[in-house]
Amino acid sequence: MSRGRVPFMDLKRAYDVEQACSIMPNTFQDDDDDDGDDLWPLGEIDPKKLKFPCCIVWTPLPVVSWLAPFIGHVGLCREDGVILDFAGSNFISVDDFAFGPPARYLQLDRKQCCMPPNLGGHTCKYGYKHTEFGTSVTWDDALSASARSCEHKTYNLFTCNCHSFVANCLNRLCYGGSMEWKMVNVAVLILTRGKWVSASSVVRSFLPCAVVTCLGVLLVGWPFLIGLFSFSMLLVAWFIIATYCFKNIMS
Numbered sequence: 001m002s003r004g005r006v007p008f009m010d011l012k013r014a015y016d017v018e019q020a021c022s023i024m025p026n027t028f029q030d031d032d033d034d035d036g037d038d039l040w041p042l043g044e045i046d047p048k049k050l051k052f053p054c055c056i057v058w059t060p061l062p063v064v065s066w067l068a069p070f071i072g073h074v075g076l077c078r079e080d081g082v083i084l085d086f087a088g089s090n091f092i093s094v095d096d097f098a099f100g101p102p103a104r105y106l107q108l109d110r111k112q113c114c115m116p117p118n119l120g121g122h123t124c125k126y127g128y129k130h131t132e133f134g135t136s137v138t139w140d141d142a143l144s145a146s147a148r149s150c151e152h153k154t155y156n157l158f159t160c161n162c163h164s165f166v167a168n169c170l171n172r173l174c175y176g177g178s179m180e181w182k183m184v185n186v187a188v189l190i191l192t193r194g195k196w197v198s199a200s201s202v203v204r205s206f207l208p209c210a211v212v213t214c215l216g217v218l219l220v221g222w223p224f225l226i227g228l229f230s231f232s233m234l235l236v237a238w239f240i241i242a243t244y245c246f247k248n249i250m251s
Helices: 008-023 027-033 128-133 139-150 162-173 183-193 199-219 222-244
Strands: 055-060 072-077 083-088 091-094 104-107
Touching: 055 183, 055 199, 072 162, 072 183, 083 139, 083 162, 104 183, 139 162, 162 183, 183 222, 199 222
Parallel strands: none
Antiparallel strands: 055 072, 055 104, 072 083, 083 091
16 A cells, blocks of 8 residues: 555544534533533432422521520531531531421522532623632532531521521522622422421421410510511511611621
């Protein structure tokens, strides 16, 4: 065979490969276009085993929820359904939800998260601001990073609580295209869109408040209702004003 010439059989093989590639679908491109292919499938929600994959969970607080039933304790769950919650100063509880099993839950959509592998991979409008705050490439990675952040914070019901942990994680994920998650909108989200785990969860959440209210009216009279309503309004006003007007005191 003379130098510089390609055998006929090699040319035929190359032609066959080219033809096959031209009629085959672009598998790699299709995978990139499918937003769900890079996400692990989630398991079923199982309240009996306390497994709530990618959910915000809520449970009433002793004493506080008896007086203001809209206030409770929240946590955020990993992809395998394990609950993480800011349960005390420098402490993130794992698979041991403080104050009892969840009464409400809301499963979040991972497709609404911005989890860029690099600065050029942002799907949110924040870009560098999101990277500076702290991004994550997976849902569980965001929970781990937020947990490490809260392990160095002092728990305070009024300025740095379980809602702060959830808000930090949602900001890290830029959930819903927003980095403006605070205590207030986290609470509103779970209270307005959350689903009750069971009928007994509804009873467990509201029965103590109903009993306290009835006893208060019987023993004190109608002024008790005025005091209870004032207490609830003061709590709401504090969280709204402190969150949106005095941001430096809120964690």
